[in-house]
Amino acid sequence: MKDEWMTCEEVAELEGISVRAVQARCARKTLPCKKIGGVWKINRLEYEHQKGKFLVTQKKQILKSENSTVKSALVFANAKGGVGKTTLSVVTADKLSLLGYKVLLVDMDPQGNATTFAGLQPYRGTGRPGNGEYKEALHDVLLGQVFELFGMENKIRTRDAIYPARGFYVLPTDNRAERIKYWLLDNAHAFSTGMDLYNVWTEHFPFLLKNALKEVEKDFDFFIIDTPPEMGWATTNAMMCATDIVIPIELGNFEVAGLEMVFTFIDQCAVKNPKLKILGIVISRYGPHRSRLDIDLEDQLRKHEIWGPFVFQTIIYRTLLVREATNAYKSVFEYWRKGMSRDSLQSLDEFTDELIMKLILNNKGLDNIEAGEKL
Template identity: 25%
Template sequence: MAAAIHINQRIRENAQNLSAALNEHMLKNFAPDARKELRLFSAGETAEMLGISTSFLRKLHFEDRVPEVHTTPGGRRHYSAADLLEIRKILESTAKVKGTYLRGRRDGDKVQVLSFLNFKGGSGKTTSAIHTAQRLALKGYRVLAVDVDPQASLTTLFGYRPEVDFLESGTLYDAIRYDDPLPLSQIIQQTYFTGIDLAPGGLILQEFEHETPQALMNNLQPAFFARMAAVLQEVEANYDVIIFDCPPQLGYLTMSALCASTGVLITVVPNMLDVASMSQFLQMSAELLDVVSNAGASMEFDFLRFLINRYEPNDGPQQQVVAFLRQLFEDEVMIGSMLKSTAISDAGLTQQTIYEVDRSQFHRNTYDRAVDSLNQVNDEIESLLQQAWSR
C-alpha cells in the first residue's frame, strides 16, 4: 500500500525547492550582486527613441553639443539610458517647440495612472505593463511601476526576489494597509532602468484582501477603494505616468487600483475562451464598480482600451476573433497588437524584456518583428497620454 502524502508538507517542500532553484538562476544570470543592469543602445536605436536621424546625432557629437559616450575601438558609439536622457534634456533646452524632446507633464497636467488588467492569468498583462513602462522611460517620461499583484511578477522582472527581498516588508502593502501604514515614498525602489521607480509587490499583499472585509465592518478610512489614490498623492508630483500591474482577479486590490486610474488597458488573447472569460470579467467589473461608485469612488477615466496580446497574424481563427472584437468595440480596440513572439519568450527565460536584450542574441527578423509590434503598441499608448493632456 502506498504511503499517504501530506499535501501541505509536499507543497511546502516544492515551494522551498523551487525558491532555491530560482534564487540560483537569478544569481547565475545577474552575478555577483544579483541586480540587473541595462545594456547600452546603438546609435540607430538612440536616434529612433529621440525622434531624430542618425546623421543629426553624429552632427551633435561633431559639434560637441552633447557629451561623449562609450565608443568601441571601431568608432561605434553606444549609449546608456542615462546618456539618452541627458541628450534629450540638451535638445529640449534649444527646441523651438516646448515638449518636443521631453513630452511629460507640464503645469496643470494631471499624472496619468494606467491599469493593466484581466480576469484571466496568462493574458500577457505583466509583459505589456513592463514593456510600456520601459518604452515610456526611454522616451523621457518619469515612470512609477506599481506591482499590485501578490505573485509579484513585475517585481521579479526588475531583478528582485520578492520571496527573499520583500518577504515581510518593503512592498506596496506597507503603504495601503489599515494598521499603521507607511508613506509610499519609503517603499519605492529606484530600479536599474533609468526613469523607472518601482513600488514592489509580494505575497503579503494578499493580506489586504483578507483585512478589507473587517475594515469595511469597522468603517476604517480611507475605504479600500480610495487607499491607492490616497497614497499616490504623496509622490505623484515626481512622475508623469504611474503603471499598475493588477492581479488576475477582481478583488479589493484591483478595485483600489481601478479607482486610482485615469486609463485602463484590458489585455486579451484572441481566442473565444479568453473572450468569453473577458465577458464575465467585464460584467462582474461593472457590477462591483457600481457598488464602489455609489460609495463615493470616482469612476471617470480618460480612456479604456482593449489590447490584443499574443497575436499570431497568420492564425485564421485569431484573425476572426480580432475582427469580431473590432466590430464590437470599434475604436476601443487598439490598432497595434502585441505579437506572440519567441523573442519575447526567450528574453523572459533570463527575466528580461525585449528592450533589454541585444538584437544579436536573436534571429534578426524575429527580433525586429517583436520590437516593431511593441513600439507600435507603446507609442499608441503614448499618444493616448498626450491626448489626455490635450495635446
C-alpha cells in the same frame, strides 16, 4: 557619452566575427558607415537601430508636462490570466522611462511577476537591502493605510517602499499582499456591528492604494499598475486611483465573451471614480502564425458595436524576446542576442507609441502638452 562613430574592431567584437568581415560589409554598404581618414567608421546610433538594440529613437520629441503632477495612472487589467498584463505594464514603464518620463510601476498582483521582471528580489537578511533587492513592499504600505484609518501609527510611508529599477521606480509586492483583504475578518471583533464592518470594507478599503499614492503623486509623471487576473479587491483598488485602463486580450471565444464582465466591472468602479476611462483593448500573444480562426475572431472583435472602437491597431505577437529578457532581468528594448530578429521588438514598440498617443489625445486635461506636438 559614447562616441558617435564605432570602429570595425568594436563591431567585430560585438558580433563575434572578424574585422575583415566587418570591413567587407562596409564596402558592400550593408552597414551605416563611411570612410574617415581612410578608415571605415560605423555610425553608432544607426547601427544600434539596424540591429534592433534600441527601437526608441533619440530623435523622437519627449513630451513633458509643465507640472510634475501625475498625467496618467494607467492600469492593465483583465479577469483572465496569461494575456500579457504584466509584460505590457513593464514594457510600457520601460518605454516611458526611455522617453524621459518619471515612472512608478505599482505591482498589485501578489504573484509579484512585475516586480521580478523589473529586476527586484526580496531581501532575506537584516539591515538595508542592496541593489536589486527590496525589504518594505506593497503589503507594508497598505497596512500602514489601514492603521491610519483606525487612528494607529503608520510606521511605513509610501516612499519607504519605492525602489529604483532600470530607468523607472517600483512599488514591489509579494504574496503577503494577499493577506490585506483578510485583515477585517481577522479583526472583526473590534467592530460593534456588522454594518460598521461592511461600511469600512465598501467605503474605505477600495481607496487604500489611492491614499497611499497621494504621497508621491508629485514625484512622477506616470503610475503604471499591474493587477492580478481577477476583478476583486486588488483590482478595485487599482481602479479607484486609475485614470486609464488597458485591457490585454488573447483571441479566443471565451476570452472575447469575458469582455462583458470586465466592462461591467469597470462601469461599477466608475461610479466611485468618475475619472476612470477605457484607453483601449489590445490583442496580445498573437501568432506566430495567423489561423483562419484568429482572423475571424479579430474581425469579430474590431466590428463589435461596443468593443470595436476601443481595439488598438497594434497587435502584440508571441516572441521569445520577452521570455529571454525576463530571465535576464533586462528591458526588452535593451536585451539582445545574436540571431534575434528586429521584428520581435517591432510590435511592442508600435504598441507603446500608439498607447502614448492615445493618452495624449484622450487625456487633454491631465497635462499641458500642446495638441500640435507629435512623437
